[in-house]
Amino acid sequence: MSHSSIAFQKKSKEKAADRDHRQVINFNIGRYNASVPAGKKQFSNVSLARERAKNLKWKAMETLDQQLENFEALITGRGAKVIWCEDSKQAIDEIVAICKEKNCSTLVKSKSMVTEEIHLNKHLEAQGIESIETDLGEYIQQLDGETPYHIVTPAMHKSKADIARLFADKLGTDPNLSAEQLTLIARDRLRQKYAEAEVGVTGANFIIADIGGIAITENEGNARLSCSMPKTHIVIVGIEKMIPSMTDLALLWPLLATFGTGQRITSYSTIVTGPRQPGETDGPEEMYVILLDNGRTNMLANEKTREALYCIRCGACLNACPVYKNIGGHTYDTTYSGPIGSVITPHLKPMKEWKHLSHASSLCGNCTEVCAVRINLHELLLENRHEAQQQGYAPLAEKVAWKMWKTGMLKRRWMNMANGNIKTKVINSIAGAWTKDRSKLIFPKKSFNELWAERRKGL
Numbered sequence: 260m261s262h263s264s265i266a267f268q269k270k271s272k273e274k275a276a277d278r279d280h281r282q283v284i285n286f287n288i289g290r291y292n293a294s295v296p297a298g299k300k301q302f303s304n305v306s307l308a309r310e311r312a313k314n315l316k317w318k319a320m321e322t323l324d325q326q327l328e329n330f331e332a333l334i335t336g337r338g339a340k341v342i343w344c345e346d347s348k349q350a351i352d353e354i355v356a357i358c359k360e361k362n363c364s365t366l367v368k369s370k371s372m373v374t375e376e377i378h379l380n381k382h383l384e385a386q387g388i389e390s391i392e393t394d395l396g397e398y399i400q401q402l403d404g405e406t407p408y409h410i411v412t413p414a415m416h417k418s419k420a421d422i423a424r425l426f427a428d429k430l431g432t433d434p435n436l437s438a439e440q441l442t443l444i445a446r447d448r449l450r451q452k453y454a455e456a457e458v459g460v461t462g463a464n465f466i467i468a469d470i471g472g473i474a475i476t477e478n479e480g481n482a483r484l485s486c487s488m489p490k491t492h493i494v495i496v497g498i499e500k501m502i503p504s505m506t507d508l509a510l511l512w513p514l515l516a517t518f519g520t521g522q523r524i525t526s527y528s529t530i531v532t533g534p535r536q537p538g539e540t541d542g543p544e545e546m547y548v549i550l551l552d553n554g555r556t557n558m559l560a561n562e563k564t565r566e567a568l569y570c571i572r573c574g575a576c577l578n579a580c581p582v583y584k585n586i587g588g589h590t591y592d593t594t595y596s597g598p599i600g601s602v603i604t605p606h607l608k609p610m611k612e613w614k615h616l617s618h619a620s621s622l623c624g625n626c627t628e629v630c631a632v633r634i635n636l637h638e639l640l641l642e643n644r645h646e647a648q649q650q651g652y653a654p655l656a657e658k659v660a661w662k663m664w665k666t667g668m669l670k671r672r673w674m675n676m677a678n679g680n681i682k683t684k685v686i687n688s689i690a691g692a693w694t695k696d697r698s699k700l701i702f703p704k705k706s707f708n709e710l711w712a713e714r715r716k717g718l
Contacts, residue, residue: 260654263592264615270590271619280416280587287415288578294521295575301513301523312514313632316569319468319501320559326468326501327550333471337533339546346553347377353549354379354460354493358388361491363457367449369475369482370394371462372572373495373551375407376594376607379460390460391452393481395445402429408588410595411519411574416587449481459489459543463496464571465511466548469504472532473548476512476525483529492534492543497551499559499568505530511571518573518631554607563642567602569632576626576636582619591616598626602639610643611652617643660689671708679704 274280302308319326331341344350358366366388368374380401383390392401396413400406403425407413414422419438426441427434436444453459461482463473473494475482486492502511508528516522535542558564577583577597588596593604593613601616617640620626626636647653667674677685682702687694694700705713 261612261615263612266592267590267615267619270592271586274586274590281585283416283418284584284587287412288584291521291578295517296521298517298521298523301517308510308514309631309633312510312571313569313634315502315507315511316571316632319503320499320565320568322503323498323501323559326503327498329468330466330471330501331550333469334533334548335471337471337536339533339548342547342549344549344551344553347551350377350495350549350551350553351379351382353547354495355382355386355388357491357493357547358383358386358458361457363388363491365389365391365452365456366458366460367391367393367452367456367485367489368460369462369485370397370413370477371460371495372407372410372594373462373497374460376497376553377495377551379495391449391456393449393452393479393485394477395442395479395481398445398449399425402426406589406594408596409574409577410572410597410599416589453484453488456489458491458493459485459487460493460495461486463494463500464515465502465508466496466500466550467502467505467508467530470530470532472505472530474502474508474512474528474530476515476528478520478522478526480527483527486529486531487542490544492531492546493549494531494547495549495551497553497555499555499570514631515571515573518575518629558603558606561606564602564606564639564646566634567599567606567636567639569634570599570603571631572599573631575629575631579625579629581621581623581625586619591619598636598640599634602636602643605643605647610647610650614643614647614652617641617647656689675706675709679706 299305335341342353344353364387366383368379368390374380380390392398394413397407399414399417399422400408409415422441423434423436426432426436426444430444430448432441432444461475464476465474466472467474473496475486502508512528513524516525531546534546535544555568558568574597576599577588580597583597591597591600593600593608593616595603598620601619604616605613620637620640622637622640624637627634627638630636667677679702683700686702687699
């Protein structure tokens with residue numbers, strides 16, 4: 260059993276028993292569940308909209324090489340520099356090199372899961388560069404020394420009282436401030452950082468092939484400030500964020516907003532196609548776009564798991580997952596949590612170390628039911644389990660158990676020889692982890708097969 264698996268099981272047990280944590284999460288997810296149905300009303304046929312979005316992402320992934328080359332040609336034609344990075348180390352090295360060239364001491368960063376994936380803040384701080392999160396939720400998490408808890412809502416696990424205490428401890432504010440007052444304090448502090456920063460870093464919700472641009476959608480405006488106020492703008496984005504055309508945003512932006520937060524559309528939606536152009540009065544002097552692989556082409560090459568690259572990071576599957584709602588985002592100990600994280604992490608990282616996440620599911624299918632682009636998440640979780648077994652990563656106990664099951668299932672006589680008492684004893688001894696916190700599994704004295712045979716004799 261891997262270290263990651265042991266840690267996951269330990270944290271899962273602790274969080275599942277934490278009633279205060281569950282109360283906060285259920286409250287916050289409950290508000291989400293209440294707002295999403297209203298957002299869906301903007302679609303005359305939401306199922307058809309989801310299917311069309313899936314087809315758009317299918318097209319993008321099936322022709323990804325062509326789409327990326329077209330994107331690069333167009334955006335470099337307007338003065339941006341495109342950098343291709345195979346892994347997180349290359350991406351970090353490139354960003355650090357740019358920051359050193361610009362004599363950067365302060366960097367502002369908008370919300371970006373890819374920067375969390377490569378642990379950008381930690382590496383910048385090691386170089387003496389102050390990296391400031393400008394999304395309110397991310398800023399809260401940075402103050403507390405924590406990673407994001409949720410793909411869309413980084414501080415979902417914190418109550419207003421928790422945040423007020425955090426601000427009082429870190430910023431010296433009154434611990435009784437309202438949510439609005441706390442927000443204004445964060446705004447004042449962050450606005451000063453925008454003016455000081457030499458470099459701004461953003462992610463991208465989508466990269467657009469036919470115009471050579473990046474699309475960012477947000478509710479606070481921090482991404483716009485991060486990409487426009489500093490003299491240098493760095494975009495870091497996973498290659499799977501590609502979409503074929505700008506017109507696709509008319510479908511994808513509302514879907515992302517509705518399934519992400521229940522809105523019809525987010526407050527700020529921006530398309531950036533390069534640095535400041537001749538005759539323009541604002542915007543960065545230089546723009547760099549880092550296209551990150553970091554394991555994504557491994558998934559692209561796998562026909563069965565390729566579908567996971569369609570994800571638009573709306574976070575709906577996390578809010579629907581009964582496992583996530585009980586154990587929380589930090590238990591996964593990886594950048595992408597919940598069902599989508601359990602699907603993609605074993606491919607972005609070593610399967611042997613992270614295969615356990617694919618078992619962190621009840622396979623209820625609710626994640627698939629709510630996915631904005633209809634990814635068959637529960638089937639992909641099963642596929643991960645299959646691939647882990649095919650690669651020889653199944654533990655010995657599991658191999659023995661399935662061998663015994665197969666042997667018994669292929670010989671009806673052997674199954675009948677083991678009466679209910681024997682089955683009860685054997686199964687409960689094997690399933691100790693299951694019965695530890697649940698009642699024992701009790702089998703009837705006679706199997707259905709035996710009862711059926713007796714009934715047939717009496718006819």
